[in-house]
Amino acid sequence: MPAPFILDRSSVTQVMAWVLAALLPGIAVYVWLFGPGILVTLSLATVTALVAEAAMLKARGYPAKPFLTDLSAIVTAWLLALSLPALAPWWLIVTGTLFAIVVAKHLYGGLGQNIFNPAMVGYAVLIVSFPLQMTQWPGPLSLTDAPLTLAQSASVIFGGDLPKAMLDAVTMATPLDALRTGLLQQLTVDEIMVQPIFGHYGGIGFEWLAGAFLLGGLLLWALRIISWQVPLAFLAGIWLAAGFLHFFDAGRFGAPWFHLFAPSVMLGAFFIATDPVSGSTTPRGRLIFGFGAGLLTIIIRTWGGYPDGVAFAILLMNLSVPLIDAWTQPRIYGGATRRGKAPPA
Amino acid sequence: MIEQLKAAARNALRSGMILFVFALIATALLVFTFSRTEPTIERSRQAEKLALLSQVLPPALYDNDLLASQQAVPPHELLGTRQDSARWIARRGDTVTAVVLEAIAPDGYSGNIALLIGIDVDGNVTGVRVTAHRETPGLGDYIVRSKSPWIEQFVGKSLTAPESKRWKVAKDGGQFDARAGATITPRAVVKAVHAALNYFARNRAALLAAESAPDPAPDQETPP
Amino acid sequence: MTLQEFNTIFQNGLSKQNAGLVQLLGLCPLLAISTTLVNALSLGLATTLVMASASGAVSGVRHFVPHEIRIPVFVLIIAALVTVIDLLMNAFVHPLYLVLGIFIPLITTNCIVLARADAFASKNRPLHSVVDAVAMGLGLTMVLVVLGGMRELAGQGTLLSGIDLVFGEEAKQFVLHVVPDYQGFLLAILPPGAFIALGLLIAAHNWQKARAERRVHAAAPMPA
Numbered sequence: 019m020p021a022p023f024i025l026d027r028s029s030v031t032q033v034m035a036w037v038l039a040a041l042l043p044g045i046a047v048y049v050w051l052f053g054p055g056i057l058v059t060l061s062l063a064t065v066t067a068l069v070a071e072a073a074m075l076k077a078r079g080y081p082a083k084p085f086l087t088d089l090s091a092i093v094t095a096w097l098l099a100l101s102l103p104a105l106a107p108w109w110l111i112v113t114g115t116l117f118a119i120v121v122a123k124h125l126y127g128g129l130g131q132n133i134f135n136p137a138m139v140g141y142a143v144l145i146v147s148f149p150l151q152m153t154q155w156p157g158p159l160s161l162t163d164a165p166l167t168l169a170q171s172a173s174v175i176f177g178g179d180l181p182k183a184m185l186d187a188v189t190m191a192t193p194l195d196a197l198r199t200g201l202l203q204q205l206t207v208d209e210i211m212v213q214p215i216f217g218h219y220g221g222i223g224f225e226w227l228a229g230a231f232l233l234g235g236l237l238l239w240a241l242r243i244i245s246w247q248v249p250l251a252f253l254a255g256i257w258l259a260a261g262f263l264h265f266f267d268a269g270r271f272g273a274p275w276f277h278l279f280a281p282s283v284m285l286g287a288f289f290i291a292t293d294p295v296s297g298s299t300t301p302r303g304r305l306i307f308g309f310g311a312g313l314l315t316i317i318i319r320t321w322g323g324y325p326d327g328v329a330f331a332i333l334l335m336n337l338s339v340p341l342i343d344a345w346t347q348p349r350i351y352g353g354a355t356r357r358g359k360a361p362p363a
Numbered sequence: 364m365i366e367q368l369k370a371a372a373r374n375a376l377r378s379g380m381i382l383f384v385f386a387l388i389a390t391a392l393l394v395f396t397f398s399r400t401e402p403t404i405e406r407s408r409q410a411e412k413l414a415l416l417s418q419v420l421p422p423a424l425y426d427n428d429l430l431a432s433q434q435a436v437p438p439h440e441l442l443g444t445r446q447d448s449a450r451w452i453a454r455r456g457d458t459v460t461a462v463v464l465e466a467i468a469p470d471g472y473s474g475n476i477a478l479l480i481g482i483d484v485d486g487n488v489t490g491v492r493v494t495a496h497r498e499t500p501g502l503g504d505y506i507v508r509s510k511s512p513w514i515e516q517f518v519g520k521s522l523t524a525p526e527s528k529r530w531k532v533a534k535d536g537g538q539f540d541a542r543a544g545a546t547i548t549p550r551a552v553v554k555a556v557h558a559a560l561n562y563f564a565r566n567r568a569a570l571l572a573a574e575s576a577p578d579p580a581p582d583q584e585t586p587p
Numbered sequence: 588m589t590l591q592e593f594n595t596i597f598q599n600g601l602s603k604q605n606a607g608l609v610q611l612l613g614l615c616p617l618l619a620i621s622t623t624l625v626n627a628l629s630l631g632l633a634t635t636l637v638m639a640s641a642s643g644a645v646s647g648v649r650h651f652v653p654h655e656i657r658i659p660v661f662v663l664i665i666a667a668l669v670t671v672i673d674l675l676m677n678a679f680v681h682p683l684y685l686v687l688g689i690f691i692p693l694i695t696t697n698c699i700v701l702a703r704a705d706a707f708a709s710k711n712r713p714l715h716s717v718v719d720a721v722a723m724g725l726g727l728t729m730v731l732v733v734l735g736g737m738r739e740l741a742g743q744g745t746l747l748s749g750i751d752l753v754f755g756e757e758a759k760q761f762v763l764h765v766v767p768d769y770q771g772f773l774l775a776i777l778p779p780g781a782f783i784a785l786g787l788l789i790a791a792h793n794w795q796k797a798r799a800e801r802r803v804h805a806a807a808p809m810p811a
Contacts, residue, residue, distance in 0.1 A: 146774050323497075323499045381652065411681065
């Protein structure tokens with residue numbers, strides 16, 4: 019049974035380096051369509067993650083260098099940063115990253131032991147604690163009058179010293195927010211979709227971003243760094259659940275394509291749900307894991323109290339992994355024991 | 364065999380009796396405490412309700428016993444109610460000065476928002492309070508007075524000031540302020556208050572008149 | 588009761604068998620109500636009061652209760668006492684009662700109360716039982732207070748907020764604004780914050796225990 023068990027540190031570094039590389043197309047599109055603010059967020063998250071990682075390794079009595087250079091902390095930082103609104107204030111980024119590294123990663127035993135995806139824990143903590151700041155998404159550049167420069171973005175992130183009127187002009191509701199808002203105003207999906215924020219599938223800019231993440235994800239799959247089961251099942255879960263609701267009442271539920279190309283889905287499907295540590299380890303288990311996460315995403319998006327559901331869906335499925343693994347463990351003929359997940363070396 | 368059954372029955376009877384005695388003692392204890400605390404509890408309850416009502420009515424507007432003026436209002440679309448709601452009448456001397464209505468905003472971010480709305484005889488809002496809601500903490504819950512003074516901006520508003528098309532949040536081109544990123548909740552509240560004012564305008568006579576009758580009948584719609 | 592017995596019972600309640608940190612019993616109210624220090628302390632003391640009276644009563648009647656119906660009788664006693672306290676709080680500290688709400692009646696279902704009644708009070712003399720209940724209750728209260736303090740400080744940057752609910756409006760001045768102009772960290776106040784904070788407390792308790800054990804080992808002379 020091939021499984022992405024982490025064998026030694028050098029292979030971890032290699033895998034992590036490929037994951038970072040696969041994120042680059044997404045980051046490039048992000049900068050191109052939404053402005054350079056994301057670069058500030060990424061850098062700040064990276065620095066925070068490395069400092070936190072070093073401090074926790076020291077506190078736990080591990081040598082810092084081999085673990086610091088395995089790049090896993092940077093992957094966590096980037097995934098979290100890419101999930102945050104690009105103009106989130108600095109303390110938001112620092113708090114989320116600290117929570118991801120210190121609590122979700124090291125308090126659970128460090129790389130290979132964490133039951134939850136650290137980046138998603140960081141995200142969940144932030145969206146629950148600071149929902150207001152978590153909605154400051156800059157609009158796509160094609161829809162904004164005065165795009166922010168790198169320096170301006172940095173000053174917003176570190177000082178928050180942008181006049182409210184200007185910030186209102188720069189930030190706008192994401193397609194998911196716009197859909198939810200419109201539905202609550204008793205508009206039908208068709209009436210909502212004529213707003214400028216919506217593009218062909220998932221919203222201007224956002225659909226290209228989703229496409230870039232998809233591209234990076236396919237690269238990881240081609241390199242056999244991630245399995246095909248999780249992303250495919252995740253996307254299928256979203257498509258089927260959204261499709262079912264849409265078929266049932268097209269006026270009140272967004273189209274499946276729209277849900278697939280909302281920004282967080284591709285990132286979640288290829289980069290986050292595929293985390294070998296917090297995901298399922300059996301092939302059939304991965305199908306269940308991915309499908310369940312997709313299904314939950316749509317349920318939370320449609321009826322939940324928060325704007326997006328990908329993070330919560332993945333965390334809930336992380337929680338179900340021991341059960342899924344126990345169910346789907348291939349049983350050796352004649353062997354009577356049911357084993358849980360084998361601990362990564 | 365018979366002997367064993369008899370012993371078991373005796374045992375069960377004995378246990379039952381003991382349980383009964385304990386139940387009796389417990390009941391007596393409760394009856395005693397209840398009778399001693401009931402008047403105080405009732406007073407606290409009334410005071411609490413009165414405190415809530417007085418938040419939507421300036422004290423200068425009434426000198427009557429507000430709680431005694433409570434009557435049922437049949438469900439109405441404009442109030443967002445599906446069941447009878449309550450209505451209180453404020454009087455100063457013999458003149459009716461204001462009415463307090465219960466209303467529901469059905470389209471909050473996560474379900475119903477229950478409101479208490481004070482309206483004076485001229486149709487001006489004297490105050491609004493949220494009595495129950497399930498909005499996202501930290502995002503939509505600033506409509507609650509203890510979190511922010513947002514809800515105070517309704518005071519003094521009426522159907523004519525601002526005019527109907529300005530009874531919206533600022534983002535939709537209206538008069539009412541709302542926090543960026545959280546407009547669904549205030550939008551629902553603004554809409555509900557506006558609808559309640561409309562309800563008041565249509566049923567003004569019935570709402571205010573029922574009170575002047577010494578023994579008010581359950582109120583009806585305005586006769587055509 | 589000797590001093591030594593007394594000490595053992597108290598050590599058990601406060602540390603070794605601490606209801607919140609070691610036995611992990613009665614977590615529902617522990618997690619739900621520990622949003623502020625005042626809430627936590629109030630619920631803790633109410634629970635302690637229930638435990639002390641319940642354990643005393645159970646111990647007093649232990650010879651009259653047949654083994655097979657002891658649980659229903661104990662539950663009856665506890666439920667009656669909780670209802671009495673519920674009524675008393677409703678009457679005399681009404682605002683606080685509104686905050687603690689459902690969790691006062693729910694003390695009935697708090698397993699730590701029944702656990703002490705069954706495991707200790709039904710086998711020991713009344714004085715011992717009351718002392719045990721007080722020790723256990725105080726142990727729980729202690730955890731609740733620390734938890735409430737942590738969550739309140741992290742969540743809203745204050746301590747003792749809501750103290751006016753217990754001592755009246757004038758007590759508002761005792762609220763400590765530890766961090767002025769605090770942004771607020773909602774997570775700490777929401778349910779997940781309770782689990783995270785309790786996890787940290789248990790970790791601290793275990794760490795301290797492990798250290799104490801290590802010290803004992805280090806101090807003990809090496810076997811020859």
